[in-house]
Amino acid sequence: MDFTFEVITDEEYQRQRALYEPLTEAVRRLIYASLNTGVDPDTVAEARERIEAVTAMLEAEQRTQVPLLHEDTGRPLVMTNPAVGLRNAIAPPMEVQHDDGRCWAEFTLGPAYEGPPGLVHGGVCALVLDHLLGEAASAGLTQPKFTGTISLRYGRGTPLGPLRAEAYIDRVEGAKTFARGFIADADGPTVEAEGVFIQPAWARAG
Amino acid sequence: MDFTFEVITDEEYQRQRALYEPLTEAVRRLIYASLNTGVDPDTVAEARERIEAVTAMLEAEQRTQVPLLHEDTGRPLVMTNPAVGLRNAIAPPMEVQHDDGRCWAEFTLGPAYEGPPGLVHGGVCALVLDHLLGEAASAGLTQPKFTGTISLRYGRGTPLGPLRAEAYIDRVEGAKTFARGFIADADGPTVEAEGVFIQPAWARAG
Numbered sequence: 225m226d227f228t229f230e231v232i233t234d235e236e237y238q239r240q241r242a243l244y245e246p247l248t249e250a251v252r253r254l255i256y257a258s259l260n261t262g263v264d265p266d267t268v269a270e271a272r273e274r275i276e277a278v279t280a281m282l283e284a285e286q287r288t289q290v291p292l293l294h295e296d297t298g299r300p301l302v303m304t305n306p307a308v309g310l311r312n313a314i315a316p317p318m319e320v321q322h323d324d325g326r327c328w329a330e331f332t333l334g335p336a337y338e339g340p341p342g343l344v345h346g347g348v349c350a351l352v353l354d355h356l357l358g359e360a361a362s363a364g365l366t367q368p369k370f371t372g373t374i375s376l377r378y379g380r381g382t383p384l385g386p387l388r389a390e391a392y393i394d395r396v397e398g399a400k401t402f403a404r405g406f407i408a409d410a411d412g413p414t415v416e417a418e419g420v421f422i423q424p425a426w427a428r429a430g
Numbered sequence: 431m432d433f434t435f436e437v438i439t440d441e442e443y444q445r446q447r448a449l450y451e452p453l454t455e456a457v458r459r460l461i462y463a464s465l466n467t468g469v470d471p472d473t474v475a476e477a478r479e480r481i482e483a484v485t486a487m488l489e490a491e492q493r494t495q496v497p498l499l500h501e502d503t504g505r506p507l508v509m510t511n512p513a514v515g516l517r518n519a520i521a522p523p524m525e526v527q528h529d530d531g532r533c534w535a536e537f538t539l540g541p542a543y544e545g546p547p548g549l550v551h552g553g554v555c556a557l558v559l560d561h562l563l564g565e566a567a568s569a570g571l572t573q574p575k576f577t578g579t580i581s582l583r584y585g586r587g588t589p590l591g592p593l594r595a596e597a598y599i600d601r602v603e604g605a606k607t608f609a610r611g612f613i614a615d616a617d618g619p620t621v622e623a624e625g626v627f628i629q630p631a632w633a634r635a636g
Binding site: 229236243244246247248250251253254256257258259260261262263264267270271272274275276277278279280281282283284285288289292304305306307311312313314335337338339340341345346347349350351352353354355359368371372373374375376377378380384399 | 436450452453455456457458459460461463464465466467468469473474476477478480481482483484487488490491492493494495497505510511512513516518519520541542543545546547551552553554556557558559561564573575576577578580581582583584586587612626
């Protein structure tokens with residue numbers, strides 16, 4: 225596995241963000257519009273053809289991305305990550321903040337993330353929490369750590385809409401880092417998680 | 431919470447599938463093309479404008495969907511579900527098969543689902559397994575069941591590419607159904623899961 229990074233300046237990061245974030249946001253709105261569209265079959269077919277034409281434009285040049293490291297923060301920029309990547313339209317727009325061993329994100333989940341009527345899919349809660357606990361355990365992804373185990377307790381349904389998630393390191397035992405976290409709506413936590421994240425053997429020396 | 435269903439015939443289901451599945455697949459390919467495009471900034475801007483125009487076409491008529499029940503199988507058709515919905519481009523194309531209390535799916539996860547280099551994001555594995563254990567516990571979503579707890583054990587990284595996931599009911603104790611499952615590649619299981627799924631109080635009478 226290759227963990228080579230390319231260090232980029234904040235200026236270059238901001239340039240890429242300004243270029244790609246509006247594209248990702250446009251794709252995201254298209255996902256949401258497709259989900260419940262009720263237009264007639266001819267319009268559906270025309271939409272599909274137009275989407276295929278745009279896909280061909282974007283496929284004309286594809287780059288295998290080298291993992292990027294932000295020069296100022298020392299943190300990897302996981303641009304294509306399915307939980308937080310600003311180039312991945314699957315990811316809810318979730319920007320993780322870090323402070324003093326804790327990390328958190330405020331974000332909104334709409335109908336594309338729905339499981340039971342009006343509620344977030346339990347597996348989407350698991351995706352959000354696995355990612356956030358992993359960020360906490362790895363000090364913002366600056367240390368290679370892999371999920372060993374994760375357990376989630378669903379106290380009640382998580383309503384679609386504005387949410388907050390938090391995670392922090394509970395304790396460290398050798399190569400194992402124990403992290404905890406939760407998702408909450410305005411009335412408090414809905415899902416709680418604890419996970420064990422493991423430093424791979426190749427990263428333990430020194 | 432409203433669990434009213436509209437029963438549809440197989441013919442109507444096949445009509446909707448033929449209409450919407452190619453649209454979803456086109457949106458999915460657009461997500462993948464956006465992820466790693468290296469086209470120049472003017473082309474990115476033009477792509478974004480064209481995507482916004484298609485979104486407007488599809489937004490012209492939006493329908494709040496009534497949950498559908500397939501007349502022949504008696505199973506809900508969760509068309510917009512983020513794990514399996516055939517109208518949701520976030521979902522990997524994952525078609526769940528049911529037989530005698532077990533369910534399984536064969537599917538392929540590409541770079542849009544990547545966490546560590548070359549490997550599936552741990553949270554995406556959690557999304558897949560939460561969904562599949564829930565399907566097993568609820569007899570293919572025919573009984574209302576909510577995730578109570580789920581625990582995942584990551585034995586090794588799950589490589590991007592073709593995968594298989596399975597789930598089954600381990601035992602039932604009153605309102606609690608205990609389900610187990612795993613994700614596997616060609617070399618065997620990578621992630622194992624167990625979960626407790628709870629029948630809500632309002633569904634217990636009778």
